[in-house]
Amino acid sequence: MRQFWRLMLRNPGGLIGLVILTIAIAIAVFGPLLFPTSPWRMVQRPFLPPFTLSGLPLGTDALGRDVMAGIIYGARVSLLVGLVSTLAALAIGVPVGAAAGYFGGRIGDALMRFTEFFQTVPSFALAIVLVAVLQPSIVSIVIAIAIVSWPPVARLVRGEVLSLRTREYVQAAIVTGQTNSWIIWREILPNALSPVIVLASLMVATAILLESSLSFLGLGDPNLMSWGYMVGAGRTVIRQAWWITVFPGIAILISVLALNLIGEGLNDALNPRLGKNGR
Amino acid sequence: MLAFIAQRIGKAVIVLLAIVVLNFFLIRMAPGDPALVMAGEAGAGDQIFLTQLREKFGLDKPLPVQLFLYVKGIVSFDLGYSFRQQMPVSKLILDRLPATLLLTGTAFAISLAFGVLFGTLAARRAGSWTDTAITVLALIFYATPLFWVALMAILLFSVAMDWLPSFGYETVGANYTGLAHVLDVGAHLIMPATTIGLFFMATYARMTRASMLEVKRLDFVKTARAKGLRDAVIQRRHVLRNALLPVVTLAGLQAGTLVGGAVLTETVFAWPGIGRLMYEALLQRDYNLLLGVFVVCSAMVLAFNLITDLIYRSVDPRIEFAA
Numbered sequence: 001m002r003q004f005w006r007l008m009l010r011n012p013g014g015l016i017g018l019v020i021l022t023i024a025i026a027i028a029v030f031g032p033l034l035f036p037t038s039p040w041r042m043v044q045r046p047f048l049p050p051f052t053l054s055g056l057p058l059g060t061d062a063l064g065r066d067v068m069a070g071i072i073y074g075a076r077v078s079l080l081v082g083l084v085s086t087l088a089a090l091a092i093g094v095p096v097g098a099a100a101g102y103f104g105g106r107i108g109d110a111l112m113r114f115t116e117f118f119q120t121v122p123s124f125a126l127a128i129v130l131v132a133v134l135q136p137s138i139v140s141i142v143i144a145i146a147i148v149s150w151p152p153v154a155r156l157v158r159g160e161v162l163s164l165r166t167r168e169y170v171q172a173a174i175v176t177g178q179t180n181s182w183i184i185w186r187e188i189l190p191n192a193l194s195p196v197i198v199l200a201s202l203m204v205a206t207a208i209l210l211e212s213s214l215s216f217l218g219l220g221d222p223n224l225m226s227w228g229y230m231v232g233a234g235r236t237v238i239r240q241a242w243w244i245t246v247f248p249g250i251a252i253l254i255s256v257l258a259l260n261l262i263g264e265g266l267n268d269a270l271n272p273r274l275g276k277n278g279r
Numbered sequence: 280m281l282a283f284i285a286q287r288i289g290k291a292v293i294v295l296l297a298i299v300v301l302n303f304f305l306i307r308m309a310p311g312d313p314a315l316v317m318a319g320e321a322g323a324g325d326q327i328f329l330t331q332l333r334e335k336f337g338l339d340k341p342l343p344v345q346l347f348l349y350v351k352g353i354v355s356f357d358l359g360y361s362f363r364q365q366m367p368v369s370k371l372i373l374d375r376l377p378a379t380l381l382l383t384g385t386a387f388a389i390s391l392a393f394g395v396l397f398g399t400l401a402a403r404r405a406g407s408w409t410d411t412a413i414t415v416l417a418l419i420f421y422a423t424p425l426f427w428v429a430l431m432a433i434l435l436f437s438v439a440m441d442w443l444p445s446f447g448y449e450t451v452g453a454n455y456t457g458l459a460h461v462l463d464v465g466a467h468l469i470m471p472a473t474t475i476g477l478f479f480m481a482t483y484a485r486m487t488r489a490s491m492l493e494v495k496r497l498d499f500v501k502t503a504r505a506k507g508l509r510d511a512v513i514q515r516r517h518v519l520r521n522a523l524l525p526v527v528t529l530a531g532l533q534a535g536t537l538v539g540g541a542v543l544t545e546t547v548f549a550w551p552g553i554g555r556l557m558y559e560a561l562l563q564r565d566y567n568l569l570l571g572v573f574v575v576c577s578a579m580v581l582a583f584n585l586i587t588d589l590i591y592r593s594v595d596p597r598i599e600f601a602a
Binding site for chain 2: 121123124125252
């Protein structure tokens with residue numbers, strides 16, 4: 001564990017990502033305390049340019065709402081959706097992959113065909129259809145993102161389980177008559193954890209991008225301020241007021257970039273044998 | 280070879296059928312009684328009309344029969360009727376399909392060409408400033424939301440510099456012909472295609488770089504060097520050619536993402552393709568049209584996967600054509 005942190009801290013990209021993510025989480029958790037006014041409330045005249053009034057550093061949008069407050073409240077939605085939908089995707093992908101790898105044979109084949117099917121379907125189009133059919137809400141968005149993003153988890157876990165299953169300690173557990181579920185959960189999966197963690201951190205980034213794209217198209221939760229929604233709302237007035245679209249987009253870019261950097265840092269730290277970038 | 284292609288097509292057809300079945304249940308999950316929705320959209324709602332509608336679309340039959348009718352319809356390319364647009368869904372989609380194929384095709388060509396080029400440059404000068412710049416840029420474009428890149432491009436090249444048109448497929452009312460028309464469409468195409476292309480360019484550049492660095496260390500490269508081949512030849516014929524395999528695989532896997540990118544960019548640039556059509560269907564909650572576009576998108580992805588599969592096998596002669 002200590003060695004893991006040392007490797008992680010030695011990776012400048014991963015470190016930067018970690019710092020940015022910590023700040024983003026702090027903003028999501030404590031920001032609304034500093035900005036108690038609802039991001040939906042009109043606080044000034046519409047189209048107030050940024051850096052003109054000290055209380056409204058990023059200006060106001062077409063309805064006179066504070067862009068800064070929107071970004072702060074949006075951080076909650078983005079990070080929450082990113083995290084929860086990734087957990088949900090893991091909850092589907094890990095059992096499917098583990099079962100496919102451990103039992104193999106017909107069950108494994110059937111499960112992998114099922115996985116490939118979901119990997120073939122165009123994911124963003126499926127997400128759009130799912131949210132539209134289920135009606136936009138934070139729950140339907142999480143469900144849609146989870147449904148389109150679990151297949152890589154299943155494939156990865158299956159591969160890991162396939163190779164771990166033949167190890168001696170697993171064979172020993174089988175001989176001593178442990179139950180299948182005990183062997184999978186206690187013997188095999190803990191050893192398959194590190195690649196799954198790397199993948200999960202990258203999935204959070206993808207989930208944030210997906211959520212913002214859905215909100216941009218008007219499929220966001222109508223009761224929650226989100227970055228994608230802000231960009232979408234500012235799109236029609238981009239010629240008059242660039243700041244309404246520019247700042248939320250930067251917020252998305254920075255968070256996703258931070259998570260990708262963390263993912264790469266984790267990859268280098270957890271798979272040190274690969275060496276840095278394969279060099 | 281033929282057996283292999285036949286087997287692949289057979290597999291694709293099965294997947295497509297599964298998607299159609301999924302689609303059928305998604306339509307049934309859509310809010311509201313389909314007959315009521317249709318009646319509402321047609322502007323009448325009395326009981327007789329509802330019964331007629333149910334009979335006409337087989338909604339009074341048991342679910343398996345409905346499913347059979349639906350699949351039968353799709354096999355003959357009948358994707359239902361869009362009451363909002365007063366047109367068959369298949370006609371709406373066919374009208375818009377060429378624009379999307381042009382956009383995604385151009386985007387794919389741009390991203391693959393420049394992605395491989397930048398990836399190769401970075402790998403050949405690993406550790407240099409060129410490498411760092413390419414790696415950092417790729418990382419940033421990989422993390423940028425597509426729709427936002429599209430808007431920033433409009434802000435920069437249309438609003439600030441006034442170089443390129445910000446929306447549409449061609450200049451409305453200009454009625455250009457011949458070369459002027461091609462140039463006009465091209466000017467409209469540059470921004471949307473590059474927007475989609477940038478994300479994939481970043482992906483391919485990263486993949487090419489990592490893959491080339493990996494191949495470089497293999498024994499056959501050492502052998503080639505020991506034979507005294509020139510570095511350029513080794514890089515091109517030995518390293519790049521082998522390093523491209525995972526890139527082709529990735530390109531095939533990302534066909535679906537390409538379609539998703541088309542939905543976002545076509546929406547921003549008002550490009551008259553099926554992505555834009557999907558957005559319009561979404562705004563109007565036109566579920567028949569929405570799911571019709573979804574089926575066609577899936578079919579496009581399957582076709583694309585098939586093509587990359589064939590390319591893959593021609594790039595890598597080690598893979599056998601046997602089924």
